Amino acid sequence: MFPNKKVQKLVGSKVQVEMKGNQHILEGTLESADDYLNLHLVDTVEIADGQRLRSLGSVVLRGNNIILIVPVEN
Amino acid sequence: MFPNKKVQKLVGSKVQVEMKGNQHILEGTLESADDYLNLHLVDTVEIADGQRLRSLGSVVLRGNNIILIVPVEN
Amino acid sequence: MFPNKKVQKLVGSKVQVEMKGNQHILEGTLESADDYLNLHLVDTVEIADGQRLRSLGSVVLRGNNIILIVPVEN
Amino acid sequence: MFPNKKVQKLVGSKVQVEMKGNQHILEGTLESADDYLNLHLVDTVEIADGQRLRSLGSVVLRGNNIILIVPVEN
Amino acid sequence: MFPNKKVQKLVGSKVQVEMKGNQHILEGTLESADDYLNLHLVDTVEIADGQRLRSLGSVVLRGNNIILIVPVEN
Amino acid sequence: MFPNKKVQKLVGSKVQVEMKGNQHILEGTLESADDYLNLHLVDTVEIADGQRLRSLGSVVLRGNNIILIVPVEN
Structure with missing residues (x-):
């Protein structure tokens, strides 16, 4: 399957999602993604060392600053 | 809803708005945004640790250096 | 008004202008700007902590490395 | 052979794969790659100093943040 | 005059030329430049604190990693 | 001669080749290059302070993360 798919x-x-200029990991429900991998996450929290750091709610992430995207296993 | 929408x-x-090369968060009223997520903010202030740091007024932000955009709840 | 306008x-x-790889702020008269926000500044000075650091004269700035652009009030 | 090929x-x-904002190396099986070198890896592990650090499973990597890709010899 | 011109x-x-990932300034004769501001310099030297550090000769610089370009006055 | 040529x-x-997120210099034989300056090097070694650090063999480098390319004189 292609990366975008x-x-x-x-x-x-x-x-x-691991971002370039952000030391922490963002975890949220992926609401949408476009071809540039710009992402819209909802119920987003910032995580550091396995701890919830901050609740951000609805967030738009700029695709070119994304390092990697990992699905969270249930 | 798609990220741009x-x-x-x-x-x-x-x-x-969290920017790549800028340690602080920028908070302002979103005047306009284009397809590259270049943003025009007005009444912009720079914030660090929840404190107003500097008043910047009208600011243009380069989209590719945006890490994330979060709406401010009223 | 759109960011480019x-x-x-x-x-x-x-x-x-705040640049990504440059700790200091550049201040100059905006001679021209293109669609990528590449900028041509003249009479440019580098500023750190409110102090003139270095006079650079005519400078071309690469748009994708611009963090933000702020008009200087008179 | 061209880089994409x-x-x-x-x-x-x-x-x-060495990424820009990530201190560690990612090792996995390349599932797919597109023209921007966005990569989809499976069975991915994060490696630091030759040690397995973390198992990430299925990961999407943003192409523009890739520094280099090296095949692992068997 | 537009930045590219x-x-x-x-x-x-x-x-x-000041580059993003490079602490030093590169000085050379501009042999050519394309629309992305990729530059070909010849007789290039790396400069730090006003001192010649290293002679690099013919160098190709990737445009998107250029912070700024300044003409050297004679 | 234009940079790409x-x-x-x-x-x-x-x-x-000097890369953005990589402290060391990569030296290898240029197998191919495309318009984005993505490079395919073979017989690549990582060099730090004039010392061979690591042998990487065949490597693909993402063009937008290249700072500069210098030919090695024989």
């Missing part, structure tokens, strides 16, 4: 398949489920 | 819907309301 | 309107006036 | 030829085999 | 006008003369 | 002319010869 893989991301589209994750819409509706929980993902963790 | 989500951002367009925020025009006219307060947002916080 | 806002920048075009600043041509001829003083702006401060 | 070289990467396509690695589909199905193990690769190590 | 300004750079084209500098072909044949000495420029200093 | 200059790089094409280096195909088959040894080059040193």
